[in-house]
Amino acid sequence: MSEVKSQGIDRRQLLQRVGLTALIAGPGISMLSACATGGSTNSTSTVKSNTGNAANPFGVKAGAPLDVVIFKGGYSDDYATQSHEVLYVKAFPGAKVTHEGIVAIGKTLQPRFTGGTQIPDVIDNSGTDLMDNAALVAAGQMQDLTQFWAAPSVDDPKVTVKDSVLAGAMESGVLAGKPYLMNYVATTYGLWYNQALFDSNGWTAPKTFDEFKALCEKIKAKGITPFAYAGKNASYYMYWLIEMTAAKLGGNQVLLDIDNLKDGAWTADPVKKAAAAWAEICQKYSDKSYLGLIHTQVQTLQDQDKVAFYPSGDWLENEMKKIAPATFKYTIAALPDVGGDQMAYPAIRVAPGEAFFVGAKGANPAGGMEYLRRMLSKEGAQGFFQKAGGMTVVKGALEGLQLSAGATSVVAAQKAAGAGIITDSRFENWYKQLETELRTQTNLLCYGGGTADAFCTNMQKAADKIKADSSITKQTR
Amino acid sequence: MRQGKYPFIFGFLAAPVTLYVVFVIWPYIQAFQISLTNWNGFSAPKYIGLDNFKNLFSDDNFVAAVEHHVVMLIALPLVTVMIALFFSFLLNLGGKLQGGQLRGVRGANLYKVIFFLPQVLAVAIVGVLFQTIYQKGDGTNVPDGVINGLLHAVHLPTIGFITNPAVALWSMIGVMVWQAVGFYVVLFSAGMASIPKDLFEAAALDGAGRFTLFFKVTLPLLWDTLQVGWIYLGVAAFDGFAIVQVLSIDNGGPNHSTTVLPLEIYRNAFTYSKFGYASAMGVVLFFMTLTFAALTMRVTRRDSIEF
Numbered sequence: 001m002s003e004v005k006s007q008g009i010d011r012r013q014l015l016q017r018v019g020l021t022a023l024i025a026g027p028g029i030s031m032l033s034a035c036a037t038g039g040s041t042n043s044t045s046t047v048k049s050n051t052g053n054a055a056n057p058f059g060v061k062a063g064a065p066l067d068v069v070i071f072k073g074g075y076s077d078d079y080a081t082q083s084h085e086v087l088y089v090k091a092f093p094g095a096k097v098t099h100e101g102i103v104a105i106g107k108t109l110q111p112r113f114t115g116g117t118q119i120p121d122v123i124d125n126s127g128t129d130l131m132d133n134a135a136l137v138a139a140g141q142m143q144d145l146t147q148f149w150a151a152p153s154v155d156d157p158k159v160t161v162k163d164s165v166l167a168g169a170m171e172s173g174v175l176a177g178k179p180y181l182m183n184y185v186a187t188t189y190g191l192w193y194n195q196a197l198f199d200s201n202g203w204t205a206p207k208t209f210d211e212f213k214a215l216c217e218k219i220k221a222k223g224i225t226p227f228a229y230a231g232k233n234a235s236y237y238m239y240w241l242i243e244m245t246a247a248k249l250g251g252n253q254v255l256l257d258i259d260n261l262k263d264g265a266w267t268a269d270p271v272k273k274a275a276a277a278w279a280e281i282c283q284k285y286s287d288k289s290y291l292g293l294i295h296t297q298v299q300t301l302q303d304q305d306k307v308a309f310y311p312s313g314d315w316l317e318n319e320m321k322k323i324a325p326a327t328f329k330y331t332i333a334a335l336p337d338v339g340g341d342q343m344a345y346p347a348i349r350v351a352p353g354e355a356f357f358v359g360a361k362g363a364n365p366a367g368g369m370e371y372l373r374r375m376l377s378k379e380g381a382q383g384f385f386q387k388a389g390g391m392t393v394v395k396g397a398l399e400g401l402q403l404s405a406g407a408t409s410v411v412a413a414q415k416a417a418g419a420g421i422i423t424d425s426r427f428e429n430w431y432k433q434l435e436t437e438l439r440t441q442t443n444l445l446c447y448g449g450g451t452a453d454a455f456c457t458n459m460q461k462a463a464d465k466i467k468a469d470s471s472i473t474k475q476t477r
Numbered sequence: 478m479r480q481g482k483y484p485f486i487f488g489f490l491a492a493p494v495t496l497y498v499v500f501v502i503w504p505y506i507q508a509f510q511i512s513l514t515n516w517n518g519f520s521a522p523k524y525i526g527l528d529n530f531k532n533l534f535s536d537d538n539f540v541a542a543v544e545h546h547v548v549m550l551i552a553l554p555l556v557t558v559m560i561a562l563f564f565s566f567l568l569n570l571g572g573k574l575q576g577g578q579l580r581g582v583r584g585a586n587l588y589k590v591i592f593f594l595p596q597v598l599a600v601a602i603v604g605v606l607f608q609t610i611y612q613k614g615d616g617t618n619v620p621d622g623v624i625n626g627l628l629h630a631v632h633l634p635t636i637g638f639i640t641n642p643a644v645a646l647w648s649m650i651g652v653m654v655w656q657a658v659g660f661y662v663v664l665f666s667a668g669m670a671s672i673p674k675d676l677f678e679a680a681a682l683d684g685a686g687r688f689t690l691f692f693k694v695t696l697p698l699l700w701d702t703l704q705v706g707w708i709y710l711g712v713a714a715f716d717g718f719a720i721v722q723v724l725s726i727d728n729g730g731p732n733h734s735t736t737v738l739p740l741e742i743y744r745n746a747f748t749y750s751k752f753g754y755a756s757a758m759g760v761v762l763f764f765m766t767l768t769f770a771a772l773t774m775r776v777t778r779r780d781s782i783e784f
Contacts, residue, residue, distance in 0.1 A: 225618050231640070232726045287615035291640040291726060294608075306618035433749045439727050447640070448731055471515045471751065 054157035055091070057373070058147070058366040063094030066367040067118070069109065070101045071126040075185075075354070075388035077101030080124075083383025087374045088367075095367070104129040113141055119359045121368035125181075126354055133175055133355070142180040143358035148369045149179055154377035161376055166414060167421040168252075169393035172352040182372050183352035184384070186393045188314045188332065188410045189240055190348055195329035195405065197305050205333035207345045209277055212336045216285040219308045227281055227309045230298040231291030231447050235439040236428070237311045238278070238446055244335050244349050244422050245274035251342040252423040259427045260476050261467045266460040275445060275452035277338050282446035291447040303328055314391065317406030330406035332413050347420030348413050352393050430475045437462040505763070512756035518746075522753065529757035538729075539758065542738045543765075545646055546715055549653075549737075550769065554710035557654050558703065561661030564592060566691055568662065569669045570677060589666065592659035600656075604723025607652050611638035611724075639726055642734035649735050652720050657713065661706050668702035669695060704777045708770055715766050718743065738762045 053059075068085060070077040077099070085097045100120070102108050106129040112118045113136070125131055136142050153164035162170050166186060173181030191205075198204065201222065206212035216226035229238040246254045250270030257265035265271075290298060299316070301307045303324040310316075317330040324330070334346035341347075356375070358368035374380050381397030384390060391398065391410065398411050428435045441458050444450035466472055512529055516522035533539050568585040582588075595603070612622030613635050620626075625635040638648040672695070680694050696703075718739035722728055728744070729736030738758060746755035 223617055225615070231731075235727060287619065288637065288640060289613050289615040289619040291731065292608075292611070292613060292637065293619065301618055436744070436748070440730055440732055443727060443730060444732055448642070471517060471753075473517075 054152045056370070057151040058369050060092060060095075060364070060366045060370045062092060063096075064092075064364045064367055065096040065098065066122070066364055066371060067098045067120040067362065068100070068122045068371065069105070069120040069124065070099070071105055071124045071130075072101040072103050073127050075384075075390055079384045079387035082387055084371065084375050084380050087377065087380055087383070088371050091370075091374065092367075103127060106131045113139070113359075113361075116361065119362040121359055121362040121364045122356060122371045123359060124354065124356050133181065133357075136357070137175050137180055141360055142175075143360040143365045143368065145173070145179045145182060145358065145369065145372075148182075148358075148372060151369075151373060154373055154380075161373060164376060164395055165393040166350055166352075166395055167419045168350070168423055169352045172424075173355065181355040181357050182376075183355050184375065184392055185352065185354040185390045186414075187351045187353065188348060188391070188414060189244065189312070189351070190332040190334055190413065191241075191309045192302070192312050192316055192406075193309050193331055193333060194302070194305060195331040195409075196327050197308070198331075205331075206336045208337045208339070209281075212281070213285075216281070216308075220285060224305065225287060225290075225301075225307045226285035228286045228290040228298050228301070228307045229311055229446075230293050230295040231443050232294045234295040234298075235442045235446075236435070237295070238282075239438050239442040240349070240425075241311050241335065242271070242274045242278050242442065243425050245277060245338060246270045247349075247422045248335060248341045248343045248347055249273055249338055255423055255425050256477060258463070259425060259430070261427075261431075261463055261474065263464075264460065266463055267456045271459075272452050272456050273338055275455045279445050279450070279452055279455075283449075286446070288447045291443060299323070309333075314406065314410050317404060318389070330404075331409040332406065334413055334417065343420045343422065346413065346416045347422055348417040349422035349424065350393075350414060350417075351424035354390075426475070426477060431466050431472065433472075434459075434462050434466050508756045508759050508763075511753055512760045514753045515751075516753045516756075517750045518752050525753070529754050530761070532754065533757060533761065538733055538736055538741055539738075541733045542729075542736045542741050545717075545735065545737055546765070548646060549650055549714040549717060550711055552647075552650050553653055553657070553714040554707050556650075557657045557661055557710055558706060560654070560658050561665055561706070562696075562699075562703075564588070564658070564662045565665035565669060566695060569666055570690065570695070571687070589663060592662045594659065595656045596659045598656070600719035601723055603652060603656060604720060607648075607724055608639075611648055613637045613640060639724060640731060642731050645725060645731065645735045649717060649721055649725065652724065653713065653717060656720075657710065661710075664706055665699065665702060668699045672698045700777075700779055704773070707777065708773050711769050711773060712766060715739075715762060715769070 066088065068080060070080045080101070081099055085099060089095055089097060100108075105123070105125060105127055109120065109123065110131060112120075113131070119141075125133065125136075133142075149160065149162040149170050151161050153159045153161045155164065169183060169186070170179055172183045173179050175181060193205065201218075203215055203218065206215050219226040229235065231238075243255060243258075246268075247270075250268065254265070254268060254270045257268070258271075298307060298310060299312075299320050300323055302310045303320055314332065317324075320330075332348075334348045337345045356372060358365050358372065362368060375384075376392075376394050378394060378397045381392040381394035382401065384392050385398055385401075391407070396411070396415060398407065399415075403411065428438075438459060441450070441455050441462075445452065445455045467474075511522065513524055513526065514522035515525050515529075568581040568588055570580075571582045598606075608622075610623045611625075612620070613625050614621035614629075621629055621635060622638075624638070628635050636644060639645050676694060676698070677690060680690055685693065716739055717737040721735050721737050721740055725735040729740050739762070742755045742758045742762070745751045745758065
C-alpha cells in the first residue's frame with residue numbers, strides 16, 4: 001500500500017519474472033556466461049583472506065578507487081553520497097569514490113558486466129530494471145560474502161558483521177548456497193495500536209490469545225471495534241497475520257514449506273490453528289462491514305480511535321502522518337501466542353530487502369566489502385535512516401536517537417524479539433495465482449463465515465494446482 | 478471516369494484498411510495463435526494444441542465469469558432499455574396535447590442533460606462514488622452509505638451491496654445501468670424525434686391513450702434504434718472490466734462473485750504471466766460476442782416500417 005511496500009513487490013515480482021526471462025535479459029545472461037567461460041575478462045585483483053585487522057579486515061589497498069552504483073528510487077541516493085561514501089573516505093583518506101545514482105540499473109550495468117569494463121565494486125541491485133541475481137552468480141560476477149559476514153563489525157571488533165545484524169538477515173541473501181547478497185533495509189510487521197488510547201484505558205498489548213480476547217471484550221464494551229483490516233483491497237495485511245501466527249506455532253519451517261510448495265504445507269496443524277485463531281478474532285471482534293472498505297478508510301478509522309488493532313508494516317505511521325492527530329502514538333505489538341508456540345512472544349516478522357552485492361571482477365572487491373561493512377555500522381544505518389527514512393537490518397542502530405513513536409516501538413520490538421525473527425513469505429511474489437487465491441480465502445475465512453478447515457483445504461488445492469502446472473517456473477529457498 | 482473508379486476507391490481505402498489490418502485484424506490473428514501456446518511473456522512460446530481451451534472448463538473462475546456474463550447479458554439490456562424507453566417517452570411525448578401537438582414533460586431538455594451526466598463521468602470516479610453510496614455500516618464505527626442510510630432511517634434491514642456475494646453482481650449491474658441509461662435516453666429520443674409527429678397526433682385524436690401510443694405506435698417505429706441499442710448493451714455486458722476492477726472487493730470478489738472475463742484475462746496475462754491461457758479466454762470471449770451480435774440481429778429481424 002505504501003510506496004515502500006509496492007516497490008518491494010514490484011522488485012521481487014520483477015526478480016521472479018526476470019528469472020524466467022529469455023526475451024529481455026536472455027541475451028544478457030548468455031553473454032554473461034559467455035564471458036565467464038570464455039575468460040575474456042582478467043580479474044586482476046583478488047581478495048586476501050581475512051587479515052585479522054579490525055580496521056581493515058579485507059586488506060583494502062590505501063588509495064584504491066572505489067566505484068559505487070546506487071539505485072536512485074524511493075530512497076534516492078543521498079544516503080550514499082552524504083553518509084556511506086563519506087564514512088568510507090574518512091576511513092581510507094586517499095580513496096577516490098566514484099558515485100553513480102541511476103534508475104535503470106540493468107540497462108546501464110548489464111553491458112559493463114558483459115563487456116568486462118568498468119565493473120562497479122558496490123552495486124545496489126534494485127528497482128524495476130534490476131539484473132537477474134541468479135545469472136550474475138552463474139557468471140561469477142558476484143563476490144562471495146562469506147568472509148565479509150565473518151569479519152569483525154565496525155562498531156565492536158568482538159562482534160562479527162553477521163552478529164551485528166538482525167537474525168535471518170544474512171540468510172536472506174543466500175543464493176545457490178552461498179551468501180552473495182547483502183539485504184540492507186528491514187521492514188517490520190505486526191499489530192498496530194494507539195499507545196495513548198491504551199494508556200488512558202489502562203490496556204496493555206496482549207501476550208497470548210486468551211489475553212487478546214479478554215482485551216477485545218473490554219475494547220468492544222467501549223464501543224471501539226477491537227480489530228479490523230480492509231477487505232476490499234488489503235486482505236493481504238490479514239493473511240500476513242495468519243502466516244506469522246503459523247510460523248510462531250510451528251517455526252519458520254512452516255513458511256518455508258509453503259514457499260517450497262511442499263505437499264500438505266497448507267493443511268499442516270500450525271496453519272490450521274493460526275487460521276482458526278484469527279477467524280475467531282475476526283468473527284467475534286470485528287465486523288463484516290470492513291470487508292467493503294479500503295485500507296485508507298480503515299486506517300483513518302483507527303486514527304479516530306474507532307478501531308483498536310490494525311495489521312500493517314512499519315510504513316503505516318509515515319503513511320498516515322497527515323491524517324493521524326498529534327496525540328496519536330503509533331505502536332507496534334508482536335503477535336500474541338496461541339499456545340505451545342515454538343517462536344514465543346515477542347517474536348516478530350522482519351523482512352530484509354534492497355539487495356547490495358560486490359562485483360567480483362571489479363577493480364576493488366575488497367573495498368566493496370569494506371564499503372558494505374561501513375554501511376552496516378551504526379553510523380551508516382543512522383545515515384540511511386536520516387537521509388532515506390528507512391530502517392536497516394543493523395541491530396539497535398537507532399537506539400538513543402530521537403525517533404517518532406512508531407519507530408521507537410519498532411526498535412524496541414526488534415530488540416525484544418532477539419533471535420525470534422519470523423521469516424518473510426516469498427510465494428506471494430513467486431506464485432501470484434496462489435496469492436490471489438489466498439486473498440479470496442482470507443476474506444472468506446474472516447468476513448465470509450468460512451472455517452479454518454475449508455481455508456486450509458482450499459489453499460492446499462490451489463497450491464497443488466500451481467505445483468502441477470508445468471508452465472509455472474518453480475522456485476525454492 | 479469509369480476506368481478510374483478502382484484506383485480512386487483504392488486510393489481512399491488504402492490507408493484506413495492498412496491501419497485496420499495492422500492494429501485490429503493482425504492482433505486478433507496473433508491472439509488466436511498465442512492461445513495455442515503456453516507463452517509466459519518471456520520465454521519462446523511452445524505450441525500445446527488446445528490444452529488451454531480444455532483447461533478453461535475446469536477453471537472455476539472462468540466458469541463463474543461466463544455465468545456472470547449470462548446474467549448481465551439478460552439484465553443489463555433489459556433493464557437499461559426499459560428505463561431509457563420510459564424516460565425518453567416521457568421526455569418526448571409525455572406532456573399534454575397542446576394546440577393539437579404532443580410535447581414532452583416540462584423541462585425535458587434539462588432532464589436530458591441530467592440523465593446524460595453519468596455517461597461523461599470517468600469509471601474510476603463512478604467507482605469511488607458508488608463505494609460511498611453502497612457502503613454498509615456496522616451500526617457503531619463504520620458509517621452507512623447513502624442507500625443504507627435511507628434504509629436504516631425507515632427501519633429496513635441494510636444491504637451489503639458489495640460485501641454480500643449474493644447481491645454484489647447485481648450492485649455492479651446497477652452501476653452499469655445507471656451509467657448507461659442517459660445515453661440510451663438520448664438515443665431513443667433522437668429515434669422518437671424522427672418519427673413524424675402527425676402519426677402520434679392522429680392516434681391521439683382517435684382516442685389512443687399513452688399506453689397504446691407507446692406500445693402500438695412508438696415501439697414498432699423505434700424498432701431499428703432499439704435493435705442497435707440492444708446490441709451495444711449486449712457488448713457492454715461482455716465487458717464490465719472497469720467497474721468491477723474499481724468497485725468490487727478484491728477485484729471480482731467476494732469469493733469471485735463478481736468476476737468477469739476481461740478481468741480474468743487481464744489477471745492471467747499481466748499478473749500470472751499466462752499469456753497463452755489469457756489469449757484462449759480472449760478467443761472464447763470473441764466468439765461469444767460475435768454469436769450474441771449475430772443472434773440478436775437474426776432474432777429481432779423485422780420488416781422495417783417506412784414512413
